[in-house]
Amino acid sequence: MKKKPLKFDKDLFKRSVQYNVKTLYRKTMEEATEQELYQASAYALKDAIVDHWMTTQKKAAEQDPKIVYYMSMEFLMGRAFGNNLINLQAYKPVKEALDELNIDLNLIEDQEPDPALGNGGLGRLAACFLDSLSTLGYVAYGCGIRYKYGMFRQKIQDGYQVEVPDTWLENGNPFELRRNEYAKEVKFGGYVNMYTDERGRTMFKQEGYQVVRAVPYDLPVVGYGNGVVNTLRIWDAEPIQCFQLDSFDKGDYQKAVEQENLASQLCEVLYPNDNHIAGKELRLKQQYFFISASVQTALQRYLKHHEDIRKFYEKNVFQLNDTHPTVAVAELMRLLMDEYYLSWDEAWDVTTKTCCYTNHTIMAEALEKWPVDLFQRLLPRIYQIVDEINRRFVDQIMRQYSGSAGIDVQAKIRSMAILYDNQVKMAHLAIVGGHSVNGVARLHTEILEKRELKDFYEMMPEKFNNKTNGITQRRFLLHANPLLADWVTEKIGDDWIVDLSQMEKLKAFADDKKAQQEFMDIKLQNKKRLAKYILKHNGIEVDPKSIFDVQVKRLHEYKRQLLNILQVIHKYNDIKTHPNKDFYPKTYIFGAKAAAGYLTAKLTIKLINAVADVVNNDPDIDGKIKVVFIEDYKVSNAELIFAAADVSEQISTASKEASGTGNMKMMLNGAITLGTLDGANVEIVNEVGEENAFIFGLTSQEVMDYERNGGYNPMDIYNSNPNVKKVLDMLVDGTFSNDRELFRPLYNCLLNTVNSNKADQYFILKDFESYLEAQKRISDAYQDKKRWAKMALLNTASCGKFSSDRTIQEYVDEVWHLDKLEM
Ligand code: GL4
Structure with missing residues (x-):
């Protein structure tokens, strides 16, 4: 049975906004600023929410789940206003109400700061x-x-x-x-x-x-x-x-x-x-x-x-x-x-x-480890308890393993104790407790x-389980990409909003020419929307018809933004030396924050911007490639970016990215993954099929094997691959900065042992050729419009598994055993 939509009293909302403007600010509607109108609207919305909130409390008290x-x-919540409207099913009435009050809902939404209580x-x-x-x-x-x-x-x-x-x-x-x-x-x-x-x-x-x-x-x-x-x-x-x-x-x-x-x-x-x-x-x-x-x-x-x-x-x-x-x-x-x-x-x-x-x-x-003296000084009673948990646990290890042939009990204690080497090991406490x-x-x-x-897995295998991450389609499709959301609903109904596995039904349209055209038209509209944002914030004009190749995520060496930008430099060289070669225009879009004290990461940001300056302003390039670094990447602009992505860069060193979730958000919006077999990419490829993703690079097994044997020698690649040599030399020859030493640390990381870190510990040069080749496959595929449309559509159609609804249901069924509230 289809559920009735929630009731929302539009007129009450309208009156409430007007009343709030008056009582909060002593102003008329005409006098109020956009921020004040946002606040007044948000309080009006909260009013509606509180009724449901109280009902939920009451039901929970009765049912005792x-x-x-x-x-x-x-908790990286992102803006609440628009999301609350969506989940209350009140977007339309509120839009109408605000229209009638001469208020633009989009402007209102933009007044809300992103609550960013997370990294x-x-x-x-x-x-x-x-x-x-x-x-x-x-x-x-x-x-x-x-x-x-x-x-x-x-x-x-x-x-x-x-x-x-x-x-x-x-x-x-x-x-x-x-x-x-x-x-x-x-x-x-x-x-x-x-x-x-x-x-x-x-x-x-x-x-x-x-x-x-x-x-x-x-x-x-x-x-x-x-x-x-x-x-x-x-x-x-x-x-x-x-x-x-x-x-x-x-x-x-x-x-x-x-x-x-x-x-x-x-x-x-x-x-x-x-x-x-x-x-x-x-x-x-x-x-x-x-x-x-x-x-x-x-x-x-x-x-x-x-x-x-x-x-x-x-x-x-x-x-x-x-x-x-x-x-x-x-x-x-x-x-x-x-x-x-x-x-x-x-x-x-x-x-x-x-x-x-x-x-x-x-x-x-x-890995979180606290010095015992600090921990004890700050939390004396807690420390006593941790000490006792540890004592009992070490006892248990000894009971279980002493006398077992071929087992080194001391080694077990060393690897599993909660207190060891004067440190409190928080992961061990979490596992044992x-x-x-x-x-x-x-x-x-x-x-x-x-x-x-x-060692923990061997001792207590019953505790271990997997819960592949997921994302909410309400924010990352319904709110972020209304055009595509409406299109999906028109094709398969709106059940996908609460049951993402329904998206599978879109597979029926994968070869449908009209559907493909519509799908790519929507993508184009979203690319235009992002292009506008980029023009406003970066002052760079980008061509919505070019391939939007997107890498947005925290800046970290293991995520390998450096591999991406080195590849751009190579492409730049390629176009300069072969001006007549056919090349489909590409826009490389980056967004990333670096931890304030993480120098290599911050220098990578500078490099991306320096490359952007050179490439975007070189008349020989003639717009064939553009590089854009979007300032202040956060949930609100992420929504615009995901909706507009053609290519989803997920290029971490295999084995390092636990899951990734940006990969899922882009897949949902019809972007095609260019990635390594790492984290959830593996499962994404499994769902969408290898032929609908671009996979390259070392496998996690290969990476771990190299690591066990002390790494590899990137100098061999530098000396034998002229492409690589040229790109690396450009980091230190003044192409991207008058100060030739500026990017030397990046160059050094790739070729030398630095502070006991192995040369190129993230295997950037090792994966370089294979990455270039995958980029080439992308450009080829994109020029076959039908093929690309089908691939993109199939990505959206295959994302059902990656809803956080599925993840939560698995936690409930296998770990939490919660009771559902009856409303
Ligand atoms: C992270 C992982 O790096 C990321 O792969 C994963 O998707 C995310 C959520 O499970 O958790 N771990 C840390 S630390 N920060 C992350 O984003």
């Missing part, structure tokens, strides 16, 4: 998961931090990245609700006192600590068309009010100041590192801060309607998004024992049955089992 707490340092894929995945949880009707809480400054705004000045603070809260956030009444206290430092209580129990008490007040802000997460509204609860830190006059006399002045400083620093800023841990003390404080507040909340919420805390896990599950929230294991143990008087064994039973861990990367520099460990794509999970976490 099992719920998931998705704990994450990052990249990991944070965006969390956002897609929340969307799917609501849409599938599961009760879920996102738990995170309300950073005052999210991911920095990127400016490009003279080709260099400059980081500018992201002041997203400047005008307030109309969608949030501050929940003062749910504030919690979180304690840091001091020491632990042991004592015997009146009932003869040994108890532990933290004393001499600093305390901050954690204040939650709730954001609604609206499900698509079902009236379900879940909550993303993000925490802000405030000083405890103890700064009274008499504390001065008591000698607490110093402490009061410190506490106040701690509170003001805690939630200031998101660490802008992706796939890399800086290991800063404040970061550990952030982790414990939001975890302690969240776990306290979860226990209290459960006990409001349940008696037996030992059954907590029957109604609750914690999913730890990477190791960042892993102190949850010890914090749950602490609260269960110290506040709720459970024994160690009882608490351990609850904890392991509650916690689950997702691994998102195998990059060594992303929970019942599920998952990777984020088939290949990634395999690598975890066979290599990275091999």
Whole structure:
């Protein structure tokens, strides 16, 4: 049976906007600025959302379903206004209402800052998961931090990245609700006192600590068309009010100041590192801060309607998004024992049955390890608990392996202990303290089992499982690409919005000439839309008829933006030396933020811009290639970019990209993957067929084999391949900078051992020829209009598996076992 669309009262909305303009700003509609009109509209929309939010709460209280707490340092939500309209099925009435008020919906949407409380894929995945949880009707809480400054705004000045603070809260956030009444206290430092209580129990008490007040802000997460509204609860830190006059006399002045400083620093800023841990003390404080507040909340919420805390896990599950929230294991143990008087064994039973861990990367520099002294000083009681978990676990390793022939027990301990070499290994704590460990794509999970976490897998294979990532089609097709969304609906109906496997029905149109034409016309419209954006923001004119070849993602050496730009340089040389050779015009589009302290990444951005300057302005090139670096890549412009992509560059060194999700967003929008057999690319190719993707380069097995044998010698390639030699020499011969030494570090990385990193550790030169050849195949394929249209259409038609709805349903069926809310 077809569900009725949600009701939306257009006239009420209209009146509400007018009323808000008046009461918020004391202005008439004509006087209000665009920002004020956005705010007034957003408050009006929130009004409609809150009704659903309250109903969801009420139903959840009645039905008492099992719920998931998705704990994450990052939620890269992107703008809420348009997405909420979509999921409330209110886009049309709101557009009409605003039209009648003489307000342009697009302009309004553009007034909203991107909430960017995340770095990249990991944070965006969390956002897609929340969307799917609501849409599938599961009760879920996102738990995170309300950073005052999210991911920095990127400016490009003279080709260099400059980081500018992201002041997203400047005008307030109309969608949030501050929940003062749910504030919690979180304690840091001091020491632990042991004592015997009146009932003869040994108890532990933290004393001499600093305390901050954690204040939650709730954001609604609206499900698509079902009236379900879940909550993303993000925490802000405030000083405890103890700064009274008499504390001065008591000698607490110093402490009061410190506490106040701690509170003001805690939630200031998101660490802008992706796939890399800086290991800063404040970061550990952030982790414990939001975890302690969240776990306290979860226990209290459960006990409001349940008696037996030992059954907590029957109604609750914690999913730890990477190791960042892993102190949850010890914090749950602490609260269960110290506040709720459970024994160690009882608490351990609850904890392991509650916690689950997702691994998102195998990059060594992303492995979270904390120095024991720092950890102990900051979290003395938590450290005691971790120490005891470790002691028992090491015991277990010894019991299990001592006396087994051919097994080196000490080696097992070395590789698996939670405390080792004076470090706290967070991944090990997460694995031992929970019942599920998952990777984020088939290949990634395999690598975890066979290599990275091999010893754990052998000891506890039942914990390991794969959950291939997914993305929400509501944001990345329905909202990002209305033309294509309408076209799909016209062809196969609108069930795809909540069931992406329906897209398969489009396969029937793969050879249909009219459908192909329509599909490519829509692509062209979207390319024109992006071209406009590029002209406005970059001042570069690009030809919408050229191939839009897109690589947008965080800048990281393993993602190999350098391989891409070296290939562009080669193409440039090729056109210069063969001016009459037939060459189909291409526009290379880049977008990437580099972590502020990541010099090689920042230099790569400069190189891309330097190449762009040379290539775009060389009359010999005559527009055959253009290079564009889109400033400040973020969710809102990503939506424009995905819709316009012809080619999706997914060229990471095989084995390094755990999954990738941009690859899925582009596939959904009919872009063809040019990639290595890495992460989820493997599964994308599996779904769409090899003939509808362009695959090149070393396999993950080959890469890992080289790595085991100490790498390879890129000098051999440099000396034997004149193309490579020429391109590399141009990095240091003044072509792209008057300062010939500027790009020397990149040149050196490729050819020499630098700081104990192997020469060309990401196999750029090794994959170079094969990459060029794949680029050539693309240009050829594109010129066969019918063939390309069919390939592109088949990519959209084959993306069904990559919905985050599918991923979430797998988590529910195999790990979380949640109950669906009946609305
Ligand atoms: C990441 C991976 O690098 C990326 O491949 C994956 O898609 C994403 C979500 O699982 O997680 N891991 C880290 S760290 N940052 C990411 O984006």
